[in-house]
Amino acid sequence: MVVKPIFGNWKSIDIIDRIDNPIIITMKEPWAIIKPKINSIPSQVIFNKSMDIEHLEELFFSLKKNINNSKTIIGLGGGTSCDTAKYLTWKSRVQEDLNLNLLLIPSIISVDAFLCSSIAVREENKVNYIGESEPNNIIIDYELIKKAPKYLNRAGVSDTISITSALGDWKIAHEENDEKLNSRVFDKAKSIAENLMKAREDIQYINDNGIKALVDGFYNEVKLCEDWGNARPEEGSEHFLAYCIESITKEHYIHGQIIGLNILISLFLQKQNAEFSLERIHRFFNDIELDISPKSMYLSYEILKKAIQEVKNYIKKENLMYSVYNSSKLDLDKNIRNLMRFIKSI
Numbered sequence: 191m192v193v194k195p196i197f198g199n200w201k202s203i204d205i206i207d208r209i210d211n212p213i214i215i216t217m218k219e220p221w222a223i224i225k226p227k228i229n230s231i232p233s234q235v236i237f238n239k240s241m242d243i244e245h246l247e248e249l250f251f252s253l254k255k256n257i258n259n260s261k262t263i264i265g266l267g268g269g270t271s272c273d274t275a276k277y278l279t280w281k282s283r284v285q286e287d288l289n290l291n292l293l294l295i296p297s298i299i300s301v302d303a304f305l306c307s308s309i310a311v312r313e314e315n316k317v318n319y320i321g322e323s324e325p326n327n328i329i330i331d332y333e334l335i336k337k338a339p340k341y342l343n344r345a346g347v348s349d350t351i352s353i354t355s356a357l358g359d360w361k362i363a364h365e366e367n368d369e370k371l372n373s374r375v376f377d378k379a380k381s382i383a384e385n386l387m388k389a390r391e392d393i394q395y396i397n398d399n400g401i402k403a404l405v406d407g408f409y410n411e412v413k414l415c416e417d418w419g420n421a422r423p424e425e426g427s428e429h430f431l432a433y434c435i436e437s438i439t440k441e442h443y444i445h446g447q448i449i450g451l452n453i454l455i456s457l458f459l460q461k462q463n464a465e466f467s468l469e470r471i472h473r474f475f476n477d478i479e480l481d482i483s484p485k486s487m488y489l490s491y492e493i494l495k496k497a498i499q500e501v502k503n504y505i506k507k508e509n510l511m512y513s514v515y516n517s518s519k520l521d522l523d524k525n526i527r528n529l530m531r532f533i534k535s536i
């Protein structure tokens with residue numbers, strides 16, 4: 191079950207000071223902010239940048255001695271810090287039968303990973319989910335998050351606003367592929383996206399209300415998918431195209447930017463099945479000042495076009511869910527020129 195975050199100004203400081211000898215997994219920037227403010231002395235501070243499985247195993251091995259003295263592992267930072275902390279807690283449990291407390295303090299809210307219990311690691315350059323580790327607490331420290339670049343925090347909208355294109359895919363899968371569609375879950379997802387759009391001004395400023403709206407959006411979306419049993423209400427063609435692009439270029443893009451761009455592409459192609467209007471979502475990205483143009487992420491039109499033409503096969507090969515790209519009603523050859531013209535106008 192997804193854990194409900196605790197919010198507050200400099201909340202992370204109070205909480206860390208109440209923990210004896212924590213092991214802190216972090217990055218340079220958030221640690222430079224937090225270190226001078228806390229009284230607690232961590233048993234160890236680890237800066238980790240790699241989610242490569244071999245590297246993580248070595249890290250666990252080097253920590254093994256110390257882990258007995260610490261009852262708590264804190265992930266303080268971005269996705270990598272939180273996922274490393276999740277990994278080490280999981281590994282301690284499965285290998286050493288040790289139940290450590292896990293505390294996550296995201297310093298940036300650009301993706302929803304800190305709310306998901308699954309642990310994403312890299313094996314031979316491919317992302318794999320190896321296990322689950324549920325945090326005891328998640329702290330959303332407004333002041334800490336505000337220190338991260340605004341455009342990265344704003345990019346956090348995309349993992350919730352991807353509902354707007356995922357719902358069109360769900361309708362298409364229901365009509366063409368006989369997939370189960372629950373109207374209560376469908377409407378709930380829709381209202382989560384609507385609520386996020388109402389907070390656009392606060393999200394643009396990344397003030398307390400904007401941070402709260404982004405995290406509530408993540409929480410509600412993750413909880414809804416958990417209750418439903420899969421990510422259908424939130425993830426569809428916009429994510430699949432991103433995975434396909436990344437498989438071609440081997441680059442990593444800012445998740446919220448590439449998903450944002452792909453949401454517009456999906457809405458364009460979904461036509462009458464689109465649950466939200468393309469113009470409305472495009473305006474939302476403009477209003478919050480999230481640049482989702484291919485140029486902003488150094489993605490060429492040629493690669494993008496290639497990925498759009500290949501994504502259907504990619505989806506089949508990777509066994510991903512049915513979406514607009516599978517639809518027999520989608521005539522890509524006929525649409526691609528108009529689509530590329532639209533993309534160039536973003």
Ligand SMILES: [Zn+2]
Nearest residue numbers: 349429445449
């Ligand atoms: Zn995502």
